[in-house]
Structure formats: structure tokens, C-alpha cells
Amino acid sequence: xKEKDKPEETKALKQAKDNWTVDENTLANADLPEEERDWFxxxxxxxxxxxxxxxMEKFLNWARAHSLWILAFGTGCxxxxxxxxxxxxxxxxxxxxxxxxxxxxxxxFMIGGYVSIKTLKxxxxxxxxxQGPKFVVAVCSCAxxxxxxWDSYNTVKRIDHYIPVDVYVTGxxxxxxxxxxxxxxxxxxxxAGKAEGQNLYAENFDWxxxxxxxxxxxxxxxxxxx
Amino acid sequence: MNKIYExxxxxFTLSDYHQQRDNLAFVTVEKAQLVSAITYMRDYLKFTHLxxxxxxxxxxxxxxxxxxLLHNYExxxxxxxxxxxxxxxxxxxxxxxxxxxxxxxxxxxxxxxGIDFPGSPGVNEPMILESWQGPPPMxxxxxxxKYSEETFDHRPRQHVEPEDYLRQNLYPED
Numbered sequence: 555x556k557e558k559d560k561p562e563e564t565k566a567l568k569q570a571k572d573n574w575t576v577d578e579n580t581l582a583n584a585d586l587p588e589e590e591r592d593w594f595x596x597x598x599x600x601x602x603x604x605x606x607x608x609x610m611e612k613f614l615n616w617a618r619a620h621s622l623w624i625l626a627f628g629t630g631c632x633x634x635x636x637x638x639x640x641x642x643x644x645x646x647x648x649x650x651x652x653x654x655x656x657x658x659x660x661x662x663f664m665i666g667g668y669v670s671i672k673t674l675k676x677x678x679x680x681x682x683x684x685q686g687p688k689f690v691v692a693v694c695s696c697a698x699x700x701x702x703x704w705d706s707y708n709t710v711k712r713i714d715h716y717i718p719v720d721v722y723v724t725g726x727x728x729x730x731x732x733x734x735x736x737x738x739x740x741x742x743x744x745x746a747g748k749a750e751g752q753n754l755y756a757e758n759f760d761w762x763x764x765x766x767x768x769x770x771x772x773x774x775x776x777x778x779x780x
Numbered sequence: 781m782n783k784i785y786e787x788x789x790x791x792f793t794l795s796d797y798h799q800q801r802d803n804l805a806f807v808t809v810e811k812a813q814l815v816s817a818i819t820y821m822r823d824y825l826k827f828t829h830l831x832x833x834x835x836x837x838x839x840x841x842x843x844x845x846x847x848x849l850l851h852n853y854e855x856x857x858x859x860x861x862x863x864x865x866x867x868x869x870x871x872x873x874x875x876x877x878x879x880x881x882x883x884x885x886x887x888x889x890x891x892x893x894g895i896d897f898p899g900s901p902g903v904n905e906p907m908i909l910e911s912w913q914g915p916p917p918m919x920x921x922x923x924x925x926k927y928s929e930e931t932f933d934h935r936p937r938q939h940v941e942p943e944d945y946l947r948q949n950l951y952p953e954d
Contacts, residue, residue: 672910699935705925707917708909711932769931772911 595778599756602686604747611747618661618687619744622737625660626653627680630667631727632694638730651737657683662740665719667727668696668703669710675770681717682779686752689744691736693723701726715765718751781805784825784859792817796862806847806860814863815873818848822878827852827859830878833885835893839920842867844895848875865895874900892918 605611626636639646640653654660657680669677681690692713695701703709713719720743723736743749755762767773781799785807788794792813799805809817821827827850836845844865851858865872874897876883886897887907894916897903906912915922947954 670908672908675910700932704934705928707914707922707924707927707931709928709932711928712935715933765933770911771913 594776597778598759601753601756615745615747619741620650622651622662623654623660624651624662624664625657625680625684626655629665629669629673629677630694630696632666635693635727635730635733636664636666639733644730644734646734646737649737649741658685660684661688663688663690665690665692665697665713667694668701669713670708671710671769674710674716678717678766679775679779688752689720689740689749690717690751691721691723691740692719693728693733693736695724695726698722698724710769716762718754720749720751781857787825788817791820803856804858806862808862808864811863811865814861815875817861818875819878821850821859825852826854829853830882831858833882833889835889835895837893837918837920844870844893846872846895870895872897874898876900892916894919
């Protein structure tokens with residue numbers, strides 16, 4: 555279920571290095587109109603280091619793991635599984651989880667299945683708008699390797715090249731028990747201090763941005779959306 | 781059904797009449813006569829509902845087949861009108877003045893097959909393929925597997941034979 559892919563050198567990054575110089579000035583929201591500048595942040599994401607006092611960090615991780623708020627953005631057919639999870643039968647609120655309607659208030663992004671390029675644009679923006687600490691759970695095989703859309707012209711094959719993923723749940727589609735097990739695995743990872751997707755994103759920000767711009771060819775939003 | 785067909789054939793040049801079920805029939809119309817035939821069916825024969833517009837790519841013949849499926853609520857009958865278009869110069873008259881929702885179908889056909897409908901509102905705007913740069917993807921000469929391999933990063937295949945997996949776990953010393 556848990557799988558960490560180290561970012562490798564893709565053709566997207568190679569191309570980006572050729573014609574798109576990676577430095578702080580190019581990525582800033584310099585070409586925005588004056589009145590829109592305040593809407594977006596003008597700094598790169600930063601790596602958040604753990605608190606130096608270890609018991610405090612453990613306490614914080616425990617608190618984070620038991621208050622996961624899910625972004626209710628149904629990105630694919632796996633979002634159907636959220637409804638039984640939220641309602642009485644599986645009742646995810648036993649674990650301190652609840653759906654939230656906006657990215658600003660939520661901490662878990664559930665990628666529910668296939669991601670088309672049009673959706674990927676919204677996913678990137680929503681992910682960046684989420685406040686840290688934030689985690690990503692990729693549900694369904696389409697988000698892992700394309701699934702039944704392995705040869706589709708419009709479906710992104712692996713979502714972990716565009717946003718960092720903490721836990722994968724396989725299946726087409728997984729039963730609510732499997733999704734629940736995935737969320738419990740995420741809680742374990744958080745309590746062990748291993749769910750570091752947000753820091754991974756900050757460290758390899760240029761790599762992720764290059765990959766995103768490789769498939770989203772009409773990039774008409776600022777590089778920093780949070 | 782036959783009555784409708786006879787009524788139509790006395791006014792328009794039809795060919796390939798084919799009755800598929802008691803309440804479903806198809807007929808091919810000349811391209812220039814299609815809009816008048818559809819208007820006649822809507823206004824006089826009470827086919828008031830455009831069920832769908834779709835297209836078939838006949839690559840070998842070099843043709844696109846456009847199908848307009850109409851429904852009559854009084855007789856509960858579906859009638860399909862087909863038009864054959866040239867594949868190289870696929871242009872068809874718009875019917876959005878008859879049914880407003882036809883422009884959605886026309887927009888989709890323009891995006892997926894590259895059939896142009898001049899005058900249809902918003903026909904050039906992308907519907908689901910934002911920033912699409914390749915050829916129209918539903919044409920049969922578009923190689924979707926090749927396009928996907930060139931465009932996207934694929935996860936390398938990790939295949940484990942169940943037999944090997946069991947042998948390694950049950951009899952590791954072998």
C-alpha cells in the first residue's frame with residue numbers, strides 16, 4: 555500500500571532545464587496585473603522541519619493523525635466510495651475524519667481515480683491551496699498507473715509525478731473497507747512521522763512544476779497558488 | 781414507420797432505408813437537404829425531440845457518417861437521419877436554431893472528430909480537451925496508445941508471477 559517513488563530525471567525536467575531557467579525570479583508572479591498580486595503568494599513552498607523537542611513533535615503528530623479533514627473534491631469515480639464511508643455504516647468520523655468543502659480547511663486530499671488533464675489543473679491548484687500539514691491518498695488503480703485508461707490520450711498515468719502521494723489504495727474500485735484501511739495506514743504514517751509529502755513537494759518543487767507544465771500546456775495560472 | 785418514410789421520400793432524396801425495430805428506423809439523406817428534412821420532420825411530423833447527434837468514422841471509404849436521432853412523443857417512434865460527409869473537408873450546416881442543445885453535440889463533434897459547424901455558438905471552444913494540440917482524438921487514424929506513450933510518464937510494469945511469489949515465500953531455500 556505504501557510506496558515512495560524518488561523523483562527521477564524525466565524528459566519533462568530535461569526539457570524544462572533547456573528552455574526554462576529554474577530560479578526564483580522566473581517562478582515569481584511577476585507578470586500578474588497589479589490588482590491581482592495580492593491574491594496569490596509570491597514565495598516558493600518551504601520545507602517544514604519537525605519541532606526540535608521530540609515529545610512535542612510526537613504529540614503534534616498524534617493530534618494531526620486524529621483530526622484529518624478530507625477535501626470533498628470528487629476527482630474520479632472513486633469519490634463514490636466516500637459516501638458510504640461518511641455515513642452510518644462505515645462512519646469515518648469514528649477516526650476523527652470529516653469532509654470539508656474548501657481546500658483551505660482540509661488536510662487530506664483524496665484523489666478518487668482517473669485524472670484527466672483538465673482535472674489535473676484543478677487538482678494542482680486545490681492541493682497548493684490546502685494549508686499544511688497536508689496529505690494525499692490516491693484511491694483506485696487509475697491514479698496509480700492509469701488503470702483501464704493506460705492508453706488513453708487524456709488521462710494522466712501516474713499522479714505521483716504531479717503531486718506527492720502518501721498512501722495508495724489499489725482496486726477498481728476499492729471497497730469502503732479498503733479505503734478505510736488506507737486512511738488508517740495514513741494515520742500510522744503520520745504518527746510515525748513518515749507522511750512527508752508536503753516537504754517532498756517543497757524540496758522537488760521545480761521537478762513537480764516541470765512535470766505539471768509538460769502536460770498542462772495552457773498554463774494560465776500563477777506558479778504559486780497558495 | 782412506412783408512412784413516415786413514404787411521406788419523406790415524396791419530398792426528399794432518400795436512400796438506404798433500414799427499419800431496425802418496430803419503433804426505430806434509419807435513412808440516409810443528401811447533405812444539402814438535411815436541414816430542410818429535419819425541419820419538416822420537426823414541424824409537420826411532430827418529431828419534436830432531438831435525442832442525439834453522433835458520428836461514425838468510415839476511414840476506408842473516406843467518409844464521416846453523421847446521425848441525427850429524432851423522437852416522436854405521440855407515436856413513440858425514433859427516426860434516424862444519416863448524412864455522409866467527406867472526411868477531408870468535414871463541414872456541416874448547423875441546426876442549433878431548431879434545438880438549442882444541438883450546439884453542445886456540435887461542439888463535441890467538432891472537438892472529437894474535427895467536423896466543423898460554421899455559425900454554431902461556441903463551436904471552437906474546448907469542451908473537455910483543454911489545451912489540446914493533437915489531431916481530433918476520436919478519428920480512427922489517431923493512434924491513442926502512441927500519443928499516450930509520447931505525452932505521459934508511465935509507471936514501469938511490476939509483474940510478479942503468483943507461482944514465483946508463493947515459491948519464494950513457502951520454500952525460500954529451493
